[in-house]
Amino acid sequence: MYLLKALSFTTLAVLFSLIFIGGYVSASGVGLTCPDWPLCPQGLVPHEDFIIEYIHRSVAATTGILVIATMAFTLKSKDAPRGMKIASIIAAGTVIGQITLGAIVIVERLHAILVTAHLGLGLVLFSMVLMTLLYALKIDNQRIKTTAMSSNLSASKDN
Numbered sequence: 001m002y003l004l005k006a007l008s009f010t011t012l013a014v015l016f017s018l019i020f021i022g023g024y025v026s027a028s029g030v031g032l033t034c035p036d037w038p039l040c041p042q043g044l045v046p047h048e049d050f051i052i053e054y055i056h057r058s059v060a061a062t063t064g065i066l067v068i069a070t071m072a073f074t075l076k077s078k079d080a081p082r083g084m085k086i087a088s089i090i091a092a093g094t095v096i097g098q099i100t101l102g103a104i105v106i107v108e109r110l111h112a113i114l115v116t117a118h119l120g121l122g123l124v125l126f127s128m129v130l131m132t133l134l135y136a137l138k139i140d141n142q143r144i145k146t147t148a149m150s151s152n153l154s155a156s157k158d159n
Protein backbone atom coordinates (compact mmCIF):
# COMPACT_ATOMS: atom_id res chain seq x y z
CA MET A 1 0.00 0.00 0.00
CA TYR A 2 3.01 2.31 0.50
CA LEU A 3 3.63 2.22 -3.25
CA LEU A 4 0.02 3.17 -4.02
CA LYS A 5 0.14 5.99 -1.50
CA ALA A 6 3.39 7.35 -2.96
CA LEU A 7 2.20 6.92 -6.54
CA SER A 8 -1.16 8.60 -6.04
CA PHE A 9 0.46 11.44 -4.07
CA THR A 10 3.05 12.01 -6.84
CA THR A 11 0.29 11.92 -9.48
CA LEU A 12 -1.74 14.53 -7.57
CA ALA A 13 1.31 16.80 -7.09
CA VAL A 14 2.28 16.64 -10.79
CA LEU A 15 -1.35 17.23 -11.83
CA PHE A 16 -1.61 20.21 -9.47
CA SER A 17 1.46 21.79 -11.09
CA LEU A 18 0.04 21.03 -14.57
CA ILE A 19 -3.15 22.96 -13.75
CA PHE A 20 -0.99 25.95 -12.74
CA ILE A 21 1.04 25.70 -15.96
CA GLY A 22 -2.20 25.42 -17.99
CA GLY A 23 -3.55 28.56 -16.30
CA TYR A 24 -0.32 30.37 -17.20
CA VAL A 25 -0.49 29.16 -20.83
CA SER A 26 -4.02 30.54 -21.04
CA ALA A 27 -3.46 33.82 -19.15
CA SER A 28 -0.25 34.71 -20.98
CA GLY A 29 -1.76 33.92 -24.39
CA VAL A 30 0.92 31.43 -25.51
CA GLY A 31 -1.55 28.61 -26.27
CA LEU A 32 -0.83 28.60 -30.00
CA THR A 33 2.96 28.91 -29.85
CA CYS A 34 2.98 25.15 -30.50
CA PRO A 35 0.50 25.03 -33.39
CA ASP A 36 1.16 21.37 -34.31
CA TRP A 37 0.03 18.17 -32.66
CA PRO A 38 1.33 16.06 -30.97
CA LEU A 39 4.81 17.60 -31.17
CA CYS A 40 5.97 21.21 -31.27
CA PRO A 41 7.63 22.65 -34.44
CA GLN A 42 11.08 21.28 -33.53
CA GLY A 43 9.84 17.84 -32.53
CA LEU A 44 11.12 16.78 -29.11
CA VAL A 45 13.61 19.65 -28.96
CA PRO A 46 12.40 22.52 -26.74
CA HIS A 47 12.83 26.14 -27.87
CA GLU A 48 12.31 29.40 -26.02
CA ASP A 49 9.64 30.48 -28.54
CA PHE A 50 7.26 27.79 -27.28
CA ILE A 51 8.82 26.66 -24.00
CA ILE A 52 5.70 27.19 -21.81
CA GLU A 53 3.43 25.22 -24.13
CA TYR A 54 6.18 22.60 -24.52
CA ILE A 55 6.32 22.22 -20.71
CA HIS A 56 2.50 22.00 -20.55
CA ARG A 57 2.49 19.13 -23.05
CA SER A 58 5.43 17.31 -21.47
CA VAL A 59 3.94 17.52 -17.97
CA ALA A 60 0.56 16.42 -19.45
CA ALA A 61 2.24 13.32 -20.95
CA THR A 62 3.91 12.57 -17.59
CA THR A 63 0.58 13.03 -15.81
CA GLY A 64 -1.08 10.62 -18.28
CA ILE A 65 1.53 7.93 -17.54
CA LEU A 66 1.23 8.46 -13.76
CA VAL A 67 -2.60 8.34 -13.77
CA ILE A 68 -2.63 5.13 -15.82
CA ALA A 69 0.09 3.56 -13.63
CA THR A 70 -1.95 4.47 -10.51
CA MET A 71 -5.00 2.78 -12.02
CA ALA A 72 -2.98 -0.36 -12.93
CA PHE A 73 -1.56 -0.70 -9.38
CA THR A 74 -4.96 0.03 -7.80
CA LEU A 75 -6.68 -2.64 -9.89
CA LYS A 76 -3.91 -5.12 -8.99
CA SER A 77 -4.07 -4.38 -5.25
CA LYS A 78 -6.02 -6.82 -3.06
CA ASP A 79 -6.51 -4.14 -0.37
CA ALA A 80 -8.01 -1.48 -2.65
CA PRO A 81 -11.77 -1.06 -2.07
CA ARG A 82 -14.26 -0.87 -4.94
CA GLY A 83 -14.61 2.94 -4.66
CA MET A 84 -10.87 3.40 -5.06
CA LYS A 85 -10.83 1.18 -8.15
CA ILE A 86 -13.75 3.10 -9.67
CA ALA A 87 -12.11 6.50 -8.94
CA SER A 88 -8.83 5.38 -10.54
CA ILE A 89 -10.65 4.04 -13.65
CA ILE A 90 -12.57 7.33 -14.04
CA ALA A 91 -9.26 9.23 -13.60
CA ALA A 92 -7.61 7.17 -16.36
CA GLY A 93 -10.57 7.69 -18.72
CA THR A 94 -10.60 11.40 -17.91
CA VAL A 95 -6.86 11.87 -18.51
CA ILE A 96 -7.18 10.27 -21.96
CA GLY A 97 -10.18 12.52 -22.67
CA GLN A 98 -8.31 15.57 -21.39
CA ILE A 99 -5.23 14.96 -23.55
CA THR A 100 -7.49 14.40 -26.59
CA LEU A 101 -9.39 17.60 -25.74
CA GLY A 102 -6.05 19.45 -25.46
CA ALA A 103 -5.31 18.42 -29.06
CA ILE A 104 -8.78 19.59 -30.18
CA VAL A 105 -8.22 22.93 -28.39
CA ILE A 106 -5.16 23.43 -30.61
CA VAL A 107 -6.83 22.27 -33.85
CA GLU A 108 -9.84 24.53 -33.15
CA ARG A 109 -7.53 27.49 -32.40
CA LEU A 110 -8.47 27.95 -28.71
CA HIS A 111 -12.25 27.95 -29.16
CA ALA A 112 -13.62 29.44 -25.88
CA ILE A 113 -16.06 26.58 -25.16
CA LEU A 114 -13.35 23.97 -25.70
CA VAL A 115 -10.88 25.81 -23.43
CA THR A 116 -13.59 26.04 -20.75
CA ALA A 117 -14.35 22.31 -21.12
CA HIS A 118 -10.57 21.67 -20.85
CA LEU A 119 -10.52 23.50 -17.51
CA GLY A 120 -13.66 21.68 -16.28
CA LEU A 121 -12.37 18.22 -17.24
CA GLY A 122 -9.07 19.07 -15.51
CA LEU A 123 -11.06 19.63 -12.29
CA VAL A 124 -12.89 16.29 -12.67
CA LEU A 125 -9.50 14.62 -13.14
CA PHE A 126 -8.11 16.38 -10.06
CA SER A 127 -11.09 15.21 -7.96
CA MET A 128 -10.70 11.58 -9.05
CA VAL A 129 -6.94 11.53 -8.36
CA LEU A 130 -7.55 13.18 -4.96
CA MET A 131 -10.20 10.55 -4.15
CA THR A 132 -7.77 7.76 -5.07
CA LEU A 133 -5.14 9.26 -2.75
CA LEU A 134 -7.65 9.64 0.12
CA TYR A 135 -8.61 5.96 -0.21
CA ALA A 136 -4.91 4.98 -0.20
CA LEU A 137 -4.34 7.02 2.99
CA LYS A 138 -7.44 5.51 4.63
CA ILE A 139 -6.36 1.93 3.90
CA ASP A 140 -2.90 2.68 5.28
CA ASN A 141 -4.37 4.14 8.52
CA GLN A 142 -6.64 1.12 8.94
CA ARG A 143 -3.66 -1.18 8.46
CA ILE A 144 -1.61 0.70 11.11
CA LYS A 145 -4.56 0.50 13.57
CA THR A 146 -5.04 -3.24 12.93
CA THR A 147 -1.32 -3.93 13.43
CA ALA A 148 -1.29 -1.86 16.66
CA MET A 149 -4.40 -3.63 17.97
CA SER A 150 -3.06 -7.13 17.25
CA SER A 151 0.31 -6.35 18.87
CA ASN A 152 -1.50 -4.93 21.95
CA LEU A 153 -3.60 -8.08 22.07
CA SER A 154 -0.62 -10.41 21.93
CA ALA A 155 1.20 -8.26 24.55
CA SER A 156 -1.78 -8.51 26.97
CA LYS A 157 -1.96 -12.30 26.38
CA ASP A 158 1.72 -12.62 27.31
CA ASN A 159 1.16 -10.72 30.62
Ligand code: HEM
Pocket: 018, 019, 020, 021, 022, 023, 024, 025, 026, 027, 029, 030, 031, 032, 056, 057, 060, 063, 064, 095, 098, 099, 100, 101, 102, 103, 105, 106, 110, 115, 116, 118, 119, 122, 125
Ligand atom coordinates in the same frame (compact mmCIF):
# COMPACT_ATOMS: atom_id res chain seq x y z
C1 HEM B 1 -3.81 15.90 -18.10
C2 HEM B 1 -3.72 16.73 -19.09
C3 HEM B 1 -4.01 18.20 -19.05
C4 HEM B 1 -4.50 19.00 -18.04
C5 HEM B 1 -4.91 18.61 -16.62
C6 HEM B 1 -4.57 20.35 -18.56
C7 HEM B 1 -5.01 21.45 -17.86
C8 HEM B 1 -5.10 22.72 -18.37
C9 HEM B 1 -5.62 23.85 -17.66
C10 HEM B 1 -6.17 23.83 -16.23
C11 HEM B 1 -5.57 24.92 -18.49
C12 HEM B 1 -6.02 26.36 -18.17
C13 HEM B 1 -7.42 26.55 -18.72
C14 HEM B 1 -7.99 27.91 -18.39
O1 HEM B 1 -7.35 28.70 -17.71
O2 HEM B 1 -9.12 28.17 -18.83
C15 HEM B 1 -5.00 24.47 -19.75
C16 HEM B 1 -4.77 25.27 -20.84
C17 HEM B 1 -4.37 24.80 -22.05
N1 HEM B 1 -4.08 23.49 -22.38
FE1 HEM B 1 -4.08 21.92 -21.13
N2 HEM B 1 -4.13 20.35 -19.87
C18 HEM B 1 -3.78 19.06 -20.19
C19 HEM B 1 -3.30 18.61 -21.39
C20 HEM B 1 -3.15 19.38 -22.52
C21 HEM B 1 -2.67 18.89 -23.77
C22 HEM B 1 -2.21 17.47 -24.06
C23 HEM B 1 -2.69 19.93 -24.62
C24 HEM B 1 -2.31 19.82 -26.04
C25 HEM B 1 -1.64 20.52 -26.68
C26 HEM B 1 -3.19 21.09 -23.91
C27 HEM B 1 -3.35 22.35 -24.42
C28 HEM B 1 -3.72 23.47 -23.70
C29 HEM B 1 -3.78 24.81 -24.25
C30 HEM B 1 -3.45 25.23 -25.66
C31 HEM B 1 -4.19 25.65 -23.22
C32 HEM B 1 -4.37 27.17 -23.27
C33 HEM B 1 -5.71 27.55 -23.76
C34 HEM B 1 -5.81 29.07 -23.90
O3 HEM B 1 -4.89 29.68 -24.44
O4 HEM B 1 -6.80 29.65 -23.44
N3 HEM B 1 -3.46 20.71 -22.62
N4 HEM B 1 -4.73 23.13 -19.63
